[in-house]
Each structure stands twice: as C-alpha cells, then as structure tokens.
Amino acid sequence: MSAWRPGVTARLPGAQKLEGFEGAYLLVDRKIGKSMSISLWRREKDVHASEEAGSGLRSQGTSAGGSKELSVHAYEVGIAPAHIPAAKS
Secondary structure (H helix, E strand, C coil): CCCCHHHHHHHHHHHHCCCCEEEEEEEEECCCCEEEEEEEECCHHHHHHHHHHHHHHHHHHHHHHCCCCCCCCCCCCCCCCCCCCCCCC
16 A cells, blocks of 8 residues: 555645545555545535646646546535544555
8 A cells, every 4th residue: 555655645735725625535456556536525616616726636646656547526425424444554
C-alpha cells in the first residue's frame, strides 16, 4: 500500500480545506495493483463547488503517486453504515 501513499497524502490536506468535505476512502486491490479513491461531501452543491479545486488536487495526487486518473463520477450515498476502520498493512 505504500505505493499509493504519496498520492493520497498530497491530496488530502487540500481536500480537507474545501467547504463540505466529510472524508475520503482509498480502496486498494493489492493483487492487481489498482486503487480507487472516494470522497464524501455534505451537500451536492459542495461537490459541484469543489470540482475545479478537485481537478487540481487529483492532478497533484496522481503525479505524486505515479498513477493516472481514469475517470471521475458522482454518486449519492444510499446507505451510511457505522465507521469502517482501514485495513492494516
């Protein structure tokens, strides 16, 4: 998982400063070497307001982590279960 850390650590402080940012997850498939990040926002208008800044943050994170951005999608959270701790490395 250390290969993904530079990109995540480069993006997170900037995202945390944006209005309505509620958190983020990095999902990793170690076997095939792929990852996906998910950010959570308080309101739909916060998502739209963050799009320009988010584009810059994604570019910063992908160059720091040596990865590339394949796509960006917006979804609404349908169910929000209790806190899910990160896996141990």
